[in-house]
Amino acid sequence: MLEIRDLSVSFKDKTVLRSVNLTIEEGSVIGLLGKNGAGKTTLFESLFQNQKYSGEILWHKEKLQRKSISYLETENYFYPYITGKEYLEYFSQHKENSLNELTEKFRLPLNKFVQDYSSGMKKKIALMGMLMLDKPINILDEPFNGVDFEGVHILYEIIRELKDKNKIVVISSHIIETLFHTCDKIAILEDGIISNIFDRSDFDQLSNFKF
Structure with a gap:
């Protein structure tokens, strides 16, 4: 189980996250919805232990370590003049x-x-x-951005496979339909807090929200 307890993040005089609380079970996919600037990426950076925060982030009752997380950022950096094959060689040891x-x-x-x-x-x-x-924990920040129709359906398949392997998947997306297709729950991040969490059976209520 992944537990976020009273998570707060501030930059100078601005508080981006304030007392965020969220519990995510293994083998579940949760979507994160919020307007631009709501703090979605800040929350992901905190989970990835790349951002200073107050509060607790626990994995199996112990402080979450970066080694337990993989993080797909919205924009990815690649070294110049590296081929796709060379890039994947960084990850391919014992995983042919x-x-x-x-x-x-x-x-x-x-x-x-x-x-x-x-x-x-x-x-x-x-x-x-x-x-x-x-x-065991996979963060996908706007994974559907710029991906073609075929790629979207491959992503759907991959997310289902991660769920079947009992992994946690956390997704943000401005394309709400992609969250409907993939998520067990959708959390609303606004004013620095998780203001509501919707189960799949209640996703139709999200038509009242504008992002």
Whole structure:
């Protein structure tokens, strides 16, 4: 179980998150909805232990460590003049089966430089690397941005597979339909707090929210 207790983050005179509380069971997919500037990325950076915060983030009742998390950021950085194949070699040690399976799914031109990929292709190869880390907690910040129709459905499949493997998946997206397709619950982040959490049976109520 992942537990976020009274999580707060402030920058100078601005409080972005204030006493956020959230519990996520293993084998569940939770979506995070909020307006631009609501603090979604700050929450993800805190989970990834890349942001100072007050409060607690616990994994199995102990302080969460970065080694338990894989994080797909909205924008991914790649070294210049690195090919897709070279990028994936950072993640592929002892995971050749996983690499072959993902390569077959995404069908990327791995011998090309990543800098020449489209934004959707860059998203896909970053996702491949993240999946090969095989962590119990997976954070996906706007994973559907720039991804084509086929890529969206591959993402749906991957998220289902992560759930079936009893992993935690946390997703943010401005495309609410993608959350309807993938999530067990959707949490609303506004005014620095989780203001509401909707179960799948109540997703129709989210039509009243505007983001």
